[in-house]
Amino acid sequence: MAGSEFALTHFQALLLFAAIISLAFGFLGRRRPKDRIKYILWSFFLFLAVGIGIAWAMYPFSR
Amino acid sequence: MADEVIPQTHEDAPAQPPDAGLSRESRALAIGIAGWLLPGLGHALQRMWGRAVIVSLTVGLLVVAGAMMRGNVFSANATDAFDTLGYVADLGTGSFYLAARALERDGADVSHADGDYGTRFLATAGVLNLLAALHAYEAARGRKA
Numbered sequence: 001m002a003g004s005e006f007a008l009t010h011f012q013a014l015l016l017f018a019a020i021i022s023l024a025f026g027f028l029g030r031r032r033p034k035d036r037i038k039y040i041l042w043s044f045f046l047f048l049a050v051g052i053g054i055a056w057a058m059y060p061f062s063r
Numbered sequence: 064m065a066d067e068v069i070p071q072t073h074e075d076a077p078a079q080p081p082d083a084g085l086s087r088e089s090r091a092l093a094i095g096i097a098g099w100l101l102p103g104l105g106h107a108l109q110r111m112w113g114r115a116v117i118v119s120l121t122v123g124l125l126v127v128a129g130a131m132m133r134g135n136v137f138s139a140n141a142t143d144a145f146d147t148l149g150y151v152a153d154l155g156t157g158s159f160y161l162a163a164r165a166l167e168r169d170g171a172d173v174s175h176a177d178g179d180y181g182t183r184f185l186a187t188a189g190v191l192n193l194l195a196a197l198h199a200y201e202a203a204r205g206r207k208a
């Protein structure tokens with residue numbers, strides 16, 4: 001796929017992954033629209049928080 | 064979403080003939096398999112349009128992103144247990160597995176972080192679709208919606 005490749009940074013990949021999975025979890029896990037939105041936002045926030053937290057935890061061992 | 068049918072639970076269901084349970088189970092199994100083969104179809108068959116669209120869209124996005132990031136699309140000739148697990152996960156996308164192979168004409172490139180992330184995106188697409196197919200199966204049985 002030369003010329004049409006994705007070149008994402010680590011953080012962009014995390015954002016994309018978190019957004020897609022949170023959307024799917026929200027729709028599969030909840031029925032009412034309001035509950036879905038809350039679940040999607042909460043799940044998205046947790047993905048980012050855990051991802052960034054793990055990244056910072058690994059930082060001292062990166063060099 | 065408001066347009067979705069709310070299946071009855073077993074407790075709420077009216078009295079059924081003895082073979083109705085088997086028929087319902089067969090239908091649920093068919094719906095689960097349909098959902099696996101074509102992401103979103105399991106929910107679409109039950110008129111759960113919102114979920115059908117989202118499952119199809121999210122699994123499709125993960126597959127396209129994973130393939131464009133040149134992730135590893137595992138094949139049947141696995142060399143170790145991890146390759147076999149990856150193949151099983153990739154197969155979870157059903158027909159989208161073929162799309163991933165078609166999209167990734169130049170093969171995988173996991174020498175960069177993008178390719179490695181792409182491999183995870185593809186595996187996640189498969190596992191997510193299996194979860195959605197199981198959800199559709201359970202909904203058809205009246206267990207959850």
